[in-house]
Amino acid sequence: MALVHSNGQLDAQVELYQNAFAVVKAMALKSAMDLRIADAIDHHGGAATLAQVAAELTLHPSKISYLRRLMRTLAVCNVFTIQHPAVGATDEPVYMLTPLSRLLVGSSNLVPFMSMLLHPTIVTPFLGIGQWFQNELPPDQCCVFKQTHGESFWELTSHDTAFDAAFNDAMVSDSNFIVDIVIKEHGDVFQGISSLVDVAGGLGGAAQAISKAFPKVKCIALDLGHVVAKAPSGTLVEYVVGDMFESVPPANAVLLKWVLHDWGHDECVKILKNCRKAIPSRDVGGKVIIIDIVVGADSSDEKKRELHALFDVCLMFLSNGIEREEHEWNKLFLEAGFSSYKIMPVLAHLAPNAIGEDELVYMLTSSSRLLVGSSNNLVSLTSLALLPTMVTSFLVIGKWFHNDLELDQCIFKHTHGLSLWELIDNEATLDTHDHFNYGMGISSLIDIVGGLGAAAQAISKVKCRVLDLGHVIGKAPIGTDMEYISGDMFDNVLPTNVVLLDEWADTEECKKAITSRDIGEKVIIIDMVVRAEPSDLKHKELQALYDMYIMLANGTERDEQQWNKVIFEARFSDYKITSVLGFRSIIKVYP
Numbered sequence: 379m380a381l382v383h384s385n386g387q388l389d390a391q392v393e394l395y396q397n398a399f400a401v402v403k404a405m406a407l408k409s410a411m412d413l414r415i416a417d418a419i420d421h422h423g424g425a426a427t428l429a430q431v432a433a434e435l436t437l438h439p440s441k442i443s444y445l446r447r448l449m450r451t452l453a454v455c456n457v458f459t460i461q462h463p464a465v466g467a468t469d470e471p472v473y474m475l476t477p478l479s480r481l482l483v484g485s486s487n488l489v490p491f492m493s494m495l496l497h498p499t500i501v502t503p504f505l506g507i508g509q510w511f512q513n514e515l516p517p518d519q520c521c522v523f524k525q526t527h528g529e530s531f532w533e534l535t536s537h538d539t540a541f542d543a544a545f546n547d548a549m550v551s552d553s554n555f556i557v558d559i560v561i562k563e564h565g566d567v568f569q570g571i572s573s574l575v576d577v578a579g580g581l582g583g584a585a586q587a588i589s590k591a592f593p594k595v596k597c598i599a600l601d602l603g604h605v606v607a608k609a610p611s612g613t614l615v616e617y618v619v620g621d622m623f624e625s626v627p628p629a630n631a632v633l634l635k636w637v638l639h640d641w642g643h644d645e646c647v648k649i650l651k652n653c654r655k656a657i658p659s660r661d662v663g664g665k666v667i668i669i670d671i672v673v674g675a676d677s678s679d680e681k682k683r684e685l686h687a688l689f690d691v692c693l694m695f696l697s698n699g700i701e702r703e704e705h706e707w708n709k710l711f712l713e714a715g716f717s718s719y720k721i722m723p724v725l726a727h728l729a730p731n732a733i734g735e736d737e738l739v740y741m742l743t744s745s746s747r748l749l750v751g752s753s754n755n756l757v758s759l760t761s762l763a764l765l766p767t768m769v770t771s772f773l774v775i776g777k778w779f780h781n782d783l784e785l786d787q788c789i790f791k792h793t794h795g796l797s798l799w800e801l802i803d804n805e806a807t808l809d810t811h812d813h814f815n816y817g818m819g820i821s822s823l824i825d826i827v828g829g830l831g832a833a834a835q836a837i838s839k840v841k842c843r844v845l846d847l848g849h850v851i852g853k854a855p856i857g858t859d860m861e862y863i864s865g866d867m868f869d870n871v872l873p874t875n876v877v878l879l880d881e882w883a884d885t886e887e888c889k890k891a892i893t894s895r896d897i898g899e900k901v902i903i904i905d906m907v908v909r910a911e912p913s914d915l916k917h918k919e920l921q922a923l924y925d926m927y928i929m930l931a932n933g934t935e936r937d938e939q940q941w942n943k944v945i946f947e948a949r950f951s952d953y954k955i956t957s958v959l960g961f962r963s964i965i966k967v968y969p
């Protein structure tokens with residue numbers, strides 16, 4: 379019974395970590411785009427060895443082993459696939475493009491759009507969400523983006539030329555991709571139109587694609603002055619400076635692609651009213667074409683459901699925008715004076731969902747249950763993965779790969795000028811310090827509920843000493859049976875029967891602390907043993923993501939071969955691995 383309970387908890391913990399490490403997944407993708415790994419593989423005909431990728435990327439040779447680890451993470455996340463050589467063959471593994479990474483190569487690739495989603499200006503506001511929720515919403519309904527940057531998204535794009543260029547290019551890449559599909563699958567929507575105005579059309583990516591496919595349609599792109607000033611010349615599209623809240627130039631049809639989701643209800647009604655004034659009646663072909671998300675559409679597709687929710691929350695934090703369900707769209711259209719509408723399932727299928735918010739009941743899942751309770755909850759440990767100090771390090775990985783490792787050591791030091799341990803030791807960074815130490819302490823939950831109840835009881839009867847650096851021991855709780863010793867594991871580990879090594883630790887000095895297997899002396903390591911092909915995909919993903927995370931501080935997750943090397947080099951005689959802790963294992967090491 380106890381085992382069933384703990385297995386459930388360990389599975390829930392894997393799921394919890396997977397959610398926290400979604401940020402690592404996103405940052406691995408960002409690194410692949412910054413380094414242009416997909417292009418490097420594409421140049422080799424869609425399949426390349428690590429050496430070929432590295433040569434193509436002109437990485438510093440000291441970073442090659444890190445590239446291998448990044449590639450493993452990307453393969454687990456389905457960005458690339460790895461083709462391993464046949465057993466016994468001496469060939470190198472080959473990395474290949476997947477349907478996903480094929481979208482990152484070629485002339486109309488999605489790199490500008492994906493890079494915008496992971497741009498530091500977009501990512502950093504997410505780190506302040508908790509604080510934003512606690513404060514009163516200011517009268518100007520300032521969103522998290524404005525709280526972080528001191529100005530709204532559109533205010534920032536109006537003067538930050540580099541960010542504005544990145545944003546406009548991102549929108550063009552999305553338009554090239556999706557409007558092409560709209561034209562192929564629903565081209566009839568543009569039939570019979572003689573003129574079209576792409577309202578808030580940016581650099582006119584959509585208008586250009588439409589005018590190419592339908593040369594008889596006169597296409598106009600309307601946007602703010604600073605955007606139109608950068609519009610390309612020599613196209614069939616006419617660019618017009620204007621404000622959609624004031625007026626929209628007359629045309630047969632109006633296109634609103636990914637515009638209305640940026641605005642609240644009243645603003646959308648205003649924009650739609652101006653669009654309505656710009657078009658003729660329905661009898662002569664007047665219409666507004668909206669390309670946007672309908673939340674709840676195809677709710678049986680879990681991936682789309684998740685993506686709709688993520689887009690909505692992203693807009694909420696970035697621009698006070700909203701992704702709408704069909705009934706919300708309906709309300710907008712009626713208030714703006716339109717007579718009817720039709721939804722075409724290009725990006726999502728229609729599935730009306732009219733449940734009011736107050737009827738929904740939110741419940742804990744097995745993984746969120748690990749975040750509640752006064753003791754032994756995993757909040758600190760999970761927060762550790764998402765600490766701003768960690769996330770900001772990920773934002774510079776692309777650049778780090780090109781430098782000499784000797785010069786800036788690990789990614790963390792490259793970003794913060796201090797190693798993780800030096801930063802934790804720094805009194806000024808209490809947040810990191812507390813999360814780290816409290817989070818590490820709480821990992822003992824696993825020992826207690828992990829089917830090892832008897833062992834945990836035994837531990838409480840055993841004389842236990844804790845060795846750590848002075849600044850950590852300085853914060854140790856008082857009134858426990860534990861003896862806390864300040865020391866450096868690289869200098870000396872005190873003689874004892876059993877040494878318990880949790881994550882982040884090393885084995886060197888431990889051998890000296892214990893001497894004889896006959897009297898039960900051993901080192902117990904609680905850590906990850908990376909398995910080449912774990913049967914469970916979730917474990918496989920988590921192992922790779924954890925390895926990438928720990929790479930920030932120059933750590934590494936080891937497979938059994940690497941553990942074997944460390945253990946025998948420290949002159950232990952034997953070891954035994956027991957995989958009982960979800961994604962982690964117990965390794966008993968004997969003198």
Ligand SMILES: C[S@@+](CC[C@H](N)C(=O)[O-])C[C@H]1O[C@@H](n2cnc3c(N)ncnc32)[C@H](O)[C@@H]1O
Nearest residue numbers: 549553578579580601602605620621622635636
């Ligand atoms: C999310 S982008 C969409 C661009 C384009 N429709 C697309 O999908 O590629 C929103 C656009 O709205 C424009 N915009 C913001 N406020 C505007 C206004 N008051 N009048 C006209 N355009 C505006 C921005 O400059 C930006 O180009």
